Amino acid sequence: MNFFERIQALDRRWIYLLVALAITVPLVLVFDSKTYTTEPTENIYQLIDSFSGRDDRAIMINFMHDASTMPELFPMEVAILRHAFLRDVKVFTICFTPTAAPLVDYAINTVKEEFPDIQSGVDYINIGYKPAALYLPIVLGMGDDIAEAVETDAEGRQIANLPMMENIQNYNEMNLVIETSGSSFGAMWYIYARPRFGVNVAAGITAVMAADAYPFLQTGQLIGILAGLKGAAEYEKMVDLFAAQDRPFSRERAREEHVSITDDAVLYKFRVARIGMNAQTVAHILIIVFIIIGNVGYFFEKQREKKV
Amino acid sequence: MKRQIPLILIMTLCFLFVFHAFIPHKYSQDFYQWWLSWVRAMTPFAVVLGVMSLSMIHWTKISRRLPNWQYSAVTLIALAFTTLAGFLWGTQPGTPYMWIFTNMQMPMASTMFSLLAFYIASAAYKAFRARSLEATVLLLAAIIVMLAQVPIGMAISRWIPQISDWILNVPNMAAKRGIALGVGLGMTATSLKIMLGIERTYLGSGD
Numbered sequence: 001m002n003f004f005e006r007i008q009a010l011d012r013r014w015i016y017l018l019v020a021l022a023i024t025v026p027l028v029l030v031f032d033s034k035t036y037t038t039e040p041t042e043n044i045y046q047l048i049d050s051f052s053g054r055d056d057r058a059i060m061i062n063f064m065h066d067a068s069t070m071p072e073l074f075p076m077e078v079a080i081l082r083h084a085f086l087r088d089v090k091v092f093t094i095c096f097t098p099t100a101a102p103l104v105d106y107a108i109n110t111v112k113e114e115f116p117d118i119q120s121g122v123d124y125i126n127i128g129y130k131p132a133a134l135y136l137p138i139v140l141g142m143g144d145d146i147a148e149a150v151e152t153d154a155e156g157r158q159i160a161n162l163p164m165m166e167n168i169q170n171y172n173e174m175n176l177v178i179e180t181s182g183s184s185f186g187a188m189w190y191i192y193a194r195p196r197f198g199v200n201v202a203a204g205i206t207a208v209m210a211a212d213a214y215p216f217l218q219t220g221q222l223i224g225i226l227a228g229l230k231g232a233a234e235y236e237k238m239v240d241l242f243a244a245q246d247r248p249f250s251r252e253r254a255r256e257e258h259v260s261i262t263d264d265a266v267l268y269k270f271r272v273a274r275i276g277m278n279a280q281t282v283a284h285i286l287i288i289v290f291i292i293i294g295n296v297g298y299f300f301e302k303q304r305e306k307k308v
Numbered sequence: 309m310k311r312q313i314p315l316i317l318i319m320t321l322c323f324l325f326v327f328h329a330f331i332p333h334k335y336s337q338d339f340y341q342w343w344l345s346w347v348r349a350m351t352p353f354a355v356v357l358g359v360m361s362l363s364m365i366h367w368t369k370i371s372r373r374l375p376n377w378q379y380s381a382v383t384l385i386a387l388a389f390t391t392l393a394g395f396l397w398g399t400q401p402g403t404p405y406m407w408i409f410t411n412m413q414m415p416m417a418s419t420m421f422s423l424l425a426f427y428i429a430s431a432a433y434k435a436f437r438a439r440s441l442e443a444t445v446l447l448l449a450a451i452i453v454m455l456a457q458v459p460i461g462m463a464i465s466r467w468i469p470q471i472s473d474w475i476l477n478v479p480n481m482a483a484k485r486g487i488a489l490g491v492g493l494g495m496t497a498t499s500l501k502i503m504l505g506i507e508r509t510y511l512g513s514g515d
Contacts, residue, residue: 010433012430012433015426015430016426016429016430018429019425020426023425033459034459034463035459067409067413067414067416068417068418069421070414070417070418071418071422101399102399102405102410102413105399105400105401105406106401106406109401131351131355133347133351133354134344134347134351137344137347207457208424210476211480211484212484214476214477214480214481214484215485215488218477228457230457277459280458281460283425284454284455284457284460285458286429287429287432287454290429291432291433291447291450291451293433294432294434294436294437295436295437295438298438
């Protein structure tokens with residue numbers, strides 16, 4: 001068996017071992033790498049930033065996934081919540097799958113640990129889990145009255161009585177919905193709520209689904225997307241660069257300036273996506289190398305067969 | 309009657325919802341509100357039905373000692389334990405329910421999803437071949453998009469992210485939009501067939 005036949009018949013367990021090493025080593029031995037921001041991510045950041053300090057504006061994060069897609073989606077949720085808490089932007093959180101309910105609590109608590117003054121009902125409202133059968137009624141009902149559409153929060157309190165609702169009634173005030181999902185990227189909101197009530201819709205999605213979301217970005221049905229871990233890393237960088245330093249947002253600075261990810265001044269949980277991007281970089285390079293080696297072997301095999 | 313009553317119910321409701329979507333009259337709004345209260349009332353029964361169905365299927369597997377019945381036992385024990393933990397101690401941080409979620413559900417679910425990376429790498433090596441012109445174009449597009457997704461793509465050349473954006477915004481979008489239009493037309497045709505009683509397979513077989 002010659003070299004090319006050998007690489008063609010390579011046992012897949014060697015491939016699995018190399019992939020495991022390519023992913024785990026960069027997570028343990030963190031190296032500094034640049035994060036380049038893109039327009040779809042910047043759009044979401046900019047819109048949330050424009051709600052800073054206003055009690056008549058709010059955003060909503062719809063956690064539409066379970067723990068399986070957490071490595072990609074959870075850093076986005078943490079970064080958005082951190083941004084909102086730093087900039088005093090009111091936040092609603094909601095989910096329509098029971099497996100997402102603990103994730104909502106986990107995300108809020110992860111960020112809240114660093115913000116002791118943030119209060120439930122005042123700075124954010126966790127609506128919690130609502131049955132999927134009520135998804136469409138809630139999406140439409142919020143166009144008239146959020147408090148009437150969902151009635152109670154995760155703690156069973158009447159939403160209408162919470163202080164945060166004083167100047168917030170419907171999509172006119174809660175003007176951005178971000179759906180984090182492994183598949184649906186905000187369809188219910190951009191089909192039903194955007195045309196009827198004009199709410200802005202954005203999506204945080206896994207990288208494998210990003211290509212599906214582009215048509216909706218181009219039409220303006222989605223104002224922005226966070227595409228996989230890369231989107232989360234970009235958002236983390238912008239929060240560090242602007243909100244955490246109390247600086248105004250600038251696309252130019254977001255693209256030009258670099259934030260070190262080996263700097264321990266930023267907590268690990270707030271740079272986890274950028275560290276994860278190191279692993280993704282090595283894994284992508286490895287897959288490209290696999291494709292090239294596989295094709296070189298295939299090419300030489302074909303040449304040999306022709307000669308025979 | 310077993311087929312006719314569901315058929316009449318579905319056809320009537322389908323038309324009422326179409327009217328509600330296009331005619332914002334008070335009667336239409338009242339009907340919608342009435343329907344909402346029914347949805348709220350019916351949802352808990354769906355949960356009960358789901359738990360009953362799951363329990364019956366797995367209990368049958370255990371009692372008949374069917375192949376891999378042990379997994380069914382694990383499923384039922386997990387179902388009972390998690391439900392009890394939620395009911396007895398609540399679902400807030402620090403409770404057994406949250407402990408189960410963070411220490412069992414999260415790592416197990418993430419592990420299952422992460423297997424994708426291993427399969428993709430293996431498939432890329434074993435099957436992603438430039439066998440034809442179309443396959444070669446696909447292969448090159450995949451390499452460019454993969455490079456553009458990570459910082460090294462930009463470090464190699466600023467053209468890589470730009471070409472990747474073009475791939476995603478032009479050929480990818482055209483194909484995706486074509487598929488979406490096809491799916492949309494298919495959904496409309498199927499909905500019409502259901503509304504008019506032509507499509508009845510969802511009612512199941514038998515009388």
